Amino acid sequence: MTALPQAAPNQKKLGLVIDLDTCVGCQACATSCKEWNDGGAASGPLTDVDPYGKDPYGPWLNRVHSYDVGEGDTSRTVHFPRSCLHCETPACVTVCPTGASYKRAEDGIVLVNPETCIGCKLCSWACPYGAREYDTSGGVMKKCTLCVDRIYNTHLEPQDRQPACVKACPTGARHFGDLGDADSAVSKLVRERGGFDLLPAIGYQPVNKYLPPRARRDVTTAAPSPVAAHDRPAPQPDGTPIERLFSWADRLLSR
Amino acid sequence: MNPAYSVIFFTTASGAGYGLLAWLVALAVIGDAPAPGEIPWTWLAAHAVAFVLVSAGLLASTAHLGHPERAWRAFSQWRTSWLSREGVLAVLTFLPWLLHVAAGAGFGASGRGLTLVAGAAAAGGALATVWCTGMIYQSLPTIRAWHQPLVAPIYVLLSLATGGVLALAGLAWFGAATPWAAGLVIVLVALSGALKMRYWRQVDTAGRSYTAGAATGLGRYGAVRVLDPPHTQANFVMREMGFVVARKHARRLRRLAALLLFVAPLACLAALVGTMAVASPPVASGGPGMAPVAAASLALLATVCGVVVERWLFFAEAQHVVTLFYGADRA
Numbered sequence: 001m002t003a004l005p006q007a008a009p010n011q012k013k014l015g016l017v018i019d020l021d022t023c024v025g026c027q028a029c030a031t032s033c034k035e036w037n038d039g040g041a042a043s044g045p046l047t048d049v050d051p052y053g054k055d056p057y058g059p060w061l062n063r064v065h066s067y068d069v070g071e072g073d074t075s076r077t078v079h080f081p082r083s084c085l086h087c088e089t090p091a092c093v094t095v096c097p098t099g100a101s102y103k104r105a106e107d108g109i110v111l112v113n114p115e116t117c118i119g120c121k122l123c124s125w126a127c128p129y130g131a132r133e134y135d136t137s138g139g140v141m142k143k144c145t146l147c148v149d150r151i152y153n154t155h156l157e158p159q160d161r162q163p164a165c166v167k168a169c170p171t172g173a174r175h176f177g178d179l180g181d182a183d184s185a186v187s188k189l190v191r192e193r194g195g196f197d198l199l200p201a202i203g204y205q206p207v208n209k210y211l212p213p214r215a216r217r218d219v220t221t222a223a224p225s226p227v228a229a230h231d232r233p234a235p236q237p238d239g240t241p242i243e244r245l246f247s248w249a250d251r252l253l254s255r
Numbered sequence: 256m257n258p259a260y261s262v263i264f265f266t267t268a269s270g271a272g273y274g275l276l277a278w279l280v281a282l283a284v285i286g287d288a289p290a291p292g293e294i295p296w297t298w299l300a301a302h303a304v305a306f307v308l309v310s311a312g313l314l315a316s317t318a319h320l321g322h323p324e325r326a327w328r329a330f331s332q333w334r335t336s337w338l339s340r341e342g343v344l345a346v347l348t349f350l351p352w353l354l355h356v357a358a359g360a361g362f363g364a365s366g367r368g369l370t371l372v373a374g375a376a377a378a379g380g381a382l383a384t385v386w387c388t389g390m391i392y393q394s395l396p397t398i399r400a401w402h403q404p405l406v407a408p409i410y411v412l413l414s415l416a417t418g419g420v421l422a423l424a425g426l427a428w429f430g431a432a433t434p435w436a437a438g439l440v441i442v443l444v445a446l447s448g449a450l451k452m453r454y455w456r457q458v459d460t461a462g463r464s465y466t467a468g469a470a471t472g473l474g475r476y477g478a479v480r481v482l483d484p485p486h487t488q489a490n491f492v493m494r495e496m497g498f499v500v501a502r503k504h505a506r507r508l509r510r511l512a513a514l515l516l517f518v519a520p521l522a523c524l525a526a527l528v529g530t531m532a533v534a535s536p537p538v539a540s541g542g543p544g545m546a547p548v549a550a551a552s553l554a555l556l557a558t559v560c561g562v563v564v565e566r567w568l569f570f571a572e573a574q575h576v577v578t579l580f581y582g583a584d585r586a
Contacts, residue, residue, distance in 0.1 A: 119321020
């Protein structure tokens with residue numbers, strides 16, 4: 001049913017918190033996502049057409065952009081992973097004519113039922129985040145499942161019951177948890193770091209949050225040192241034999 | 256947005272077919288019931304044309320589906336989805352439509368009441384279906400050019416205008432065009448033209464409020480420029496939603512659409528009214544004269560070409576918000 005489920009009080013809202021400060025743009029989240037979900041029960045296969053040819057084409061559920069932000073000395077590189085934000089009021093669900101696109105009442109995960117999707121692509125038009133990619137070989141829409149086949153999977157060790165992208169991130173830039181629980185680690189992180197929504201004006205109320213890059217701490221932002229380097233007193237010779245040797249060599253070479 | 260040919264064909268052909276249906280119902284309401292035993296062949300043929308246009312369009316609309324065999328599932332989500340509502344209404348409209356045609360052709364004067372009630376339901380269903388088509392686009396906040404209050408009204412008006420030109424051409428071919436029928440079609444073509452112009456003005460002047468800075472949340476640090484794309488080849492998102500026609504071409508095509516869809520048909524229809532005024536009553540023997548037929552046919556030809564250009568532009572000019580992630584600075 002593509003009508004959205006009624007949000008309960010203390011509604012569980014599983015999602016990701018992505019730290020734009022520590023993301024290094026290594027693509028590990030994107031490739032591990034592709035690998036898990038290609039074989040995964042919830043969304044696979046993610047077939048690539050012409051994978052080793054001139055124009056490879058196929059669905060990926062996570063894409064990592066790299067941006068150059070700001071001007072001159074204060075500009076910075078920001079790597080920006082983009083995937084489904086599992087919105088609270090997603091139009092990709094309500095526009096679906098068949099009920100294949102749905103939002104789970106129990107945890108808020110947005111999924112596509114590949115058995116009933118007709119591949120009309122309207123959901124991809126409704127998504128401002130480009131989170132849905134059409135699978136030409138399967139004729140159905142594919143999207144991030146929040147690794148629903150990992151996070152509840154009792155065949156996996158408890159520490160592995162996390163989305164593949166979170167497990168793969170080498171810098172710990174991706175955090176998974178319940179954003180509906182104000183006391184969860186991810187909710188605290190969002191509060192402490194000023195986590196924000198993408199395109200809030202569209203009104204879909206994304207669950208996933210992004211943490212902004214921290215303020216720079218380098219030569220462009222550091223307060224000027226009280227004594228500039230060239231004003232510091234030059235070190236005085238202390239008269240040891242090795243230093244006298246170097247002074248002699250210095251004089252000899254300076255002639 | 257990528258202008259898919261199947262969707263352009265569907266919206267223009269079904270739109271004209273539904274418009275023609277509405278006009279045929281109107282003609283049945285105004286006209287006399289056929290004499291007992293007389294079969295109104297031309298009226299039936301006109302309905303057949305509308306039926307072929309609507310059905311061919313609906314069938315074409317399933318051509319872009321990944322799983323056309325599952326299309327029946329699209330009737331289930333009418334509570335939330337305009338696409339589902341469109342499908343439900345399209346199928347429901349066939350019932351009163353068939354009843355209207357059967358009663359009108361078979362029962363003569365005795366079935367007059369049934370003909371009119373079924374006809375009103377069919378015409379209402381036809382226009383409601385087109386309204387739903389427009390609302391599929393108008394309801395999307397991700398595409399500024401579509402998220403405008405005039406989109407669905409223009410879809411309905413263009414359906415009536417294109418169907419009206421088609422109906423009038425048919426009447427003219429059989430020497431049955433009347434000045435007031437031509438006048439009504441002229442009013443609808445002019446009205447849809449005026450609204451389309453107004454729509455283009457609104458789209459051009461409305462602020463493009465979404466920025467790359469807002470999309471990424473990085474605007475607070477300054478301008479956001481693409482450093483590295485996430486993939487080397489165009490993905491689905493770029494192919495489907497990254498298509499935007501160059502502004503220079505869009506201007507020319509808009510002028511072409513306005514000329515073909517509004518100016519030329521209006522001129523031809525005015526000429527048609529003129530020939531009727533001169534040769535009234537219609538030429539008694541040998542059917543209609545050449546002039547009205549030529550004028551109505553030219554109007555139809557221009558309208559067909561014009562509505563295809565208009566619909567292609569409707570898609571090709573629309574910029575999706577997701578392009579902000581791929582280097583567009585505003586959307």
